[in-house]
Amino acid sequence: EAQVTQNPRYLITVTGKKLTVTCSQNMNHEYMSWYRQDPGLGLRQIYYSMNVEVTDKGDVPEGYKVSRKEKRNFPLILESPSPNQTSLYFCASSSTLTGTQYFGPGTRLLVL
């Protein structure tokens, strides 16, 4: 089954404690992306990757890091989480031919 998986689905952490949210896709897509969704603000792009070892900033990259060492994986790293990073996070992937994005189920993060 074609899918995008994210882990963990729910996470409660404290300010400053490094965390990683994993994202994996099995569709051999070149493009992967991370979004955060906040009430009234919609989905905002954090980082994206056009292919292995190619990443670029989206609209809200501050406080986040990513890496793309393999085509299927695109982890999101919060080196020192802060309460303003409490949000719902989605990973997505797409073929650059169609542009259609497929989303993971989301990760709800609460930073205390």
Place this chain on the structure above:
Amino acid sequence: RKEVEQDPGPFNVPEGATVAFNCTYSNSASQSFFWYRQDCRKEPKLLMSVYSSGNEDGRFTAQLNRASQYISLLIRDSKLSDSATYLCVVNIPSGTYKYIFGTGTRLKVLA
């Protein structure tokens, strides 16, 4: 001005009604356009891509007006199951490859 704007709604319509949503975008370099559907805090799912000539998928019709920089979604014969938030998405590939989402329009179809 936001790059992609949508009326947040909510649109409350009776079953069987026809409802239309508009979405405006500000960047004339935008090349690809999509409508996604999102159920309460779940992942967005593609409803349909929007093509220059307009396209239809069952009860759903999407239109693109490049001159006025807006896209539209028409839903005919609304079903209760159409209740969701509809997200307009624009892809800007020039230089970067970014997707810009509208904040969504909430639709509630009433029995």
